[in-house]
Amino acid sequence: xxxxxxxxxxxxxxxxxxxxxxxxxxxxxxxxxxxxxxxxxxxxxxxxxxxxxxxxxxxxxxxxxxxxxxxxxxxxxxxxxxxxxxxxxxxxxxxxxxxxxxxxxxxxxxxxxxxxxxxxxxxxxxxxxxxxxxxxxxxxxxxxxxxxxxxxxxxxxxxxxxxxxxxxxxxxxxxxxxxxxxxxxxxxxxxxxxxxxxx
Numbered sequence: 260x261x262x263x264x265x266x267x268x269x270x271x272x273x274x275x276x277x278x279x280x281x282x283x284x285x286x287x288x289x290x291x292x293x294x295x296x297x298x299x300x301x302x303x304x305x306x307x308x309x310x311x312x313x314x315x316x317x318x319x320x321x322x323x324x325x326x327x328x329x330x331x332x333x334x335x336x337x338x339x340x341x342x343x344x345x346x347x348x349x350x351x352x353x354x355x356x357x358x359x360x361x362x363x364x365x366x367x368x369x370x371x372x373x374x375x376x377x378x379x380x381x382x383x384x385x386x387x388x389x390x391x392x393x394x395x396x397x398x399x400x401x402x403x404x405x406x407x408x409x410x411x412x413x414x415x416x417x418x419x420x421x422x423x424x425x426x427x428x429x430x431x432x433x434x435x436x437x438x439x440x441x442x443x444x445x446x447x448x449x450x451x452x453x454x455x456x457x458x
Contacts, residue, residue, distance in 0.1 A: 308451035310443070313377060321393045323382065326450045330382035330390060331438060333448065340395075340421045341375060343407040347420050350405065352427040353434050361385075362437035363453060371422045371437055379440050379448065380423040382410075386431040389414035395421075410435070 309326045316322055316335045324331050348354040356367050365373060372378055384391050391410035398404045402411060402418070410419040418426040423435030439453035 308449045311448045311450060312446060313448060314446035316377075319395055321395075324450060326438060331450050332378070332380050332382045332393070334378040334380075334393070334421065336370075336376055336378060336421055340408055341370065344369060344420065344422055347407060347424070350426055351420065351424045352429075352432075354424060356424065356434060358433055361434045363439050366437045369422070371424070371434070373440070373442060377448070378421060378423060379437060379450065381436040381438055383436070384412040384414065384417050384431055385425065385433040385435065386412065386415055386417050386429075391417070391419060 309324050309331070311322065311324045311331075311333055313322070313333055313335065316333065318335050318337045319340075321332055321334045324333065353361075356362055356371055359367065362371055370378070371380075382390050389412050391412040394402065394406070394411045395408045397407055399406060406418075407420070409421050410423070412418070412431065415430045417429040417431035419431070419435055420426070423437065425431045425434050438450055440448055440450045441452050443449050
């Protein structure tokens with residue numbers, strides 16, 4: 260007790276108790292505010308990597324998966340497709356994939372892939388966001404004798420080869436985007452995970 264009749268020990272205890280209750284109360288007020296900033300479970304799932312089983316994908320076939328609300332194509336290229344790719348370099352706008360923003364570094368190669376047999380690309384035209392159609396046939400009447408298979412955008416006529424590289428002289432300014440991906444096994448790909456190496 261102090262000289263003026265105040266119990267300092269009791270005052271200190273009450274001050275500490277009031278501070279503790281105030282801190283807990285502040286926590287109850289702040290937590291919902293901070294939690295509201297966190298992404299919802301639905302948003303987390305939408306941006307999460309997507310697994311694709313390519314074990315039954317035959318040569319020449321395309322499969323689609325959805326990642327971050329975008330269509331992602333996985334194409335099992337034939338040996339002929341792979342042989343044809345270098346012959347198109349002269350008619351492409353960016354044959355060497357010099358625009359580094361369109362693919363991860365580990366896909367900056369002639370096939371734009373981790374495993375040359377499989378193209379993994381975002382199926383959205385780089386012109387105005389239409390979804391091109393898969394046209395694997397060679398030299399169809401409507402696309403000409405130099406067509407060796409690829410993707411044709413019906414909205415404005417942009418064309419891409421089977422490595423997702425854009426033809427010169429079409430509205431699309433860039434190659435198709437290659438998303439980050441990695442192989443979990445020889446037959447399973449994880450789209451959206453930046454693995455950076457082949458299986």
